[in-house]
Amino acid sequence: MIRPLxxxxxxxxxxxxxxxxxxISLTAARAxxxxxxxxxxxxxxxxxxxxxxFSSGSTTGSIAFGVLDPVTAPNVISAIQLNVRCAPASQFxxxxxxxxxxxxxxxxxxxxxxxxxxxxGIPYSVGIAVVNQGANGTLTLTxxxxxxxxxxxxxxxxxxxxxxxxxx
Amino acid sequence: MNAKLIxxxxxxxxxxxxxxxxxAVYAQATSATVAVSAVVPKACRFYSSPxxxxxxxxxxxxxxxxxxxxxTGSTTLNYRCQTGVSPQFDIxxxxxxxxxKTVTVVLTDGTNNLSADITMTATGGAGTGLGGGxxxxxxISGAIAPANVQAAIASTYSKTVTIDIQxxx
Numbered sequence: 001m002i003r004p005l006x007x008x009x010x011x012x013x014x015x016x017x018x019x020x021x022x023x024i025s026l027t028a029a030r031a032x033x034x035x036x037x038x039x040x041x042x043x044x045x046x047x048x049x050x051x052x053x054f055s056s057g058s059t060t061g062s063i064a065f066g067v068l069d070p071v072t073a074p075n076v077i078s079a080i081q082l083n084v085r086c087a088p089a090s091q092f093x094x095x096x097x098x099x100x101x102x103x104x105x106x107x108x109x110x111x112x113x114x115x116x117x118x119x120x121g122i123p124y125s126v127g128i129a130v131v132n133q134g135a136n137g138t139l140t141l142t143x144x145x146x147x148x149x150x151x152x153x154x155x156x157x158x159x160x161x162x163x164x165x166x167x168x
Numbered sequence: 169m170n171a172k173l174i175x176x177x178x179x180x181x182x183x184x185x186x187x188x189x190x191x192a193v194y195a196q197a198t199s200a201t202v203a204v205s206a207v208v209p210k211a212c213r214f215y216s217s218p219x220x221x222x223x224x225x226x227x228x229x230x231x232x233x234x235x236x237x238x239x240t241g242s243t244t245l246n247y248r249c250q251t252g253v254s255p256q257f258d259i260x261x262x263x264x265x266x267x268x269k270t271v272t273v274v275l276t277d278g279t280n281n282l283s284a285d286i287t288m289t290a291t292g293g294a295g296t297g298l299g300g301g302x303x304x305x306x307x308i309s310g311a312i313a314p315a316n317v318q319a320a321i322a323s324t325y326s327k328t329v330t331i332d333i334q335x336x337x
Binding site: 138163 | 197198199200201202203204205206207210211213229230250251252253290296297299302335
């Protein structure tokens, strides 16, 4: 008699883990002589396409420079920290943390806005630093606006969306 | 159920846990978005000091009490405003800004007084930025009405006026 397949508790625990992708292959066959169902479980965790990721709660953020002073136009800096993690921890050494500005592209950040619209926008520089390893990494995103970049800007509100990307 | 079979499955499960436990892989969140914002307020400022303004007749340096024309004078000073923003002015802290702005002030020689109208005008119009090279010319003009000229006692009259600038909201 062929008995129904079953899943042992150990397998359930594995599936509930935060795996990237799990491929399960079940093969059932009857051992003719013994009349016993033989079950072969083959598990293969597919290689993750990214070994690092932004932790839950750190996939969004905001940096508000607030009200700038175009009269004295000092350089202004603002930063936030995002939690990241890599497995294995050594992946930090090879992970590529890149960014793209919705209005500025991949080489320069740029806020758009102003009334009337300020054609050059307000460019800003982007700095990324990642410290610690494993599951407790911290990515510090530092943005800086040089004074001359907004001294002649039209009055109004400016904004941009910066997308951070990690590979692998 | 066959005890040997159960044992095999449990062993396989435990082995699997060991394999996956040795190298955890995460559900992917390989990107994050950060909203960036800033506000540039309206602003205007003076960027020079005006030369003294002399009110006279015909550039003579003197007021002609026989003239039926007002004595006049003018000087300039530079201002800058944000692009598209126009300035307005106040003179001697009257409390009311305007563009142009005119206030009647009193010149004095220490004893006698002489009234004059002082006007500040944004001759250069709206600003083009507060950075270097964005100066706009503002004009300060003064006038003493003929009646005041004719009634004035011969002397030298003077006054220092303060002019404030701000962006028109």
